[in-house]
Amino acid sequence: MKLHIITLLGTLVIAALGKAVADSNENAASIEQIGEGQVARVDQQGTTSNNRATIGQTGIDNEATIDQGGSDSANRASIVQGGMSNSATVSQTGAGADNESNVVQIGSENGTLIIQQGIGGANLASVLQQGSTNQASISQNYLGALAQQNLATIIQDGNRNSAEIDQEGTGHEADIEQTGSDNTGKIEQSDDNQKAVLKQFGDNNSWNIEQSGSAGGIKVEQYGSGGGITIQQF
């Protein structure tokens, strides 16, 4: 009986698939979790799609993953986590896609990884972490021939922070601001319009900026003991 019902439904759907429709989707997903040992995943794909994903988690041992792709799509990802031992990963890919990622983590032992890739699109990423033992990494890669805008911002507030921004492609900008002790910052940018701003306030800071290609620009502000150095421009 059940098989008969499914067959009838399938026949109705197949009959309608022959009609022409626009190849464009509107996708919106929101996940809210409160508790312990939580896992949230959002996967949005499709051509010329508007993808919106939001994950909010409160508790311990939380894991949030957003994967957005598809050519010529507008991808927006937002993750907000509060608690302890939180992990956030955003991957945005697709040719011609406009990608924007925002991650906010409040608590301790938080980790964030943002990867944005695509040809001819714009990548915007920001990470805000407040607490201790936080780690954030933003990687924006682009190896094609079309113009692309990259912006990345990491702000950390707490102890033993670590941040890393790695950009490859055109029109870069990167900002790291860290407040607290035992901080480490790193910005690596490759060819074309680089700009890097690194601010560290606190103790035992270590910073590393490398730029390459034309244009350029560096700004470093540091207050406190320790310090650090490695600046390379080509």
Add this chain to the structure above:
Amino acid sequence: MKNYSILAASILALSVATPAFADDNVNSSHVDQIGTDISATVAQGGAGNTSSSTIEQGLITAGTNLDATVLQGGIDTINDSFVIQDGTNQNAELDQHGADGTSNVSSITQDGADNTVIVNQNGTGNTSDSTTIQHGSGALNTITVDQGGMGSANTSLVTQTGGGLTATVTQN
């Protein structure tokens, strides 16, 4: 008395949940079940129909091994499905397919432990909304939502409280 109530509810469910596939009609189904090892299946389809399904399991007394399945489809239809479950080891599976302007609305609420929700909303040119809520303490609750189709508008809202939670939303 309890067995009698369950039997009566099951008979009512079977009579109401008879598949409806005629065109340009209003399909309405309401299933209310209490007890243990409960299963309800509703299938609704047809072109130009408005289909509504409501399954309530374990609301008066929390049940065990609850199983709800809803199949809705058609062309240019309006499909609404509501599933409410309270108990342990609950399973709700919703499959809404359609095409050419079909509107799919799904609402699933589970309260308890070891709960599973699977929502599939697919079709060309559809508008699909899915809302799933799970509450439980020390529970192993899982929600999986799959929405897709060319030219479709998909919205999914997932809310979970408890422990060992897993939510996966896939939209294409």
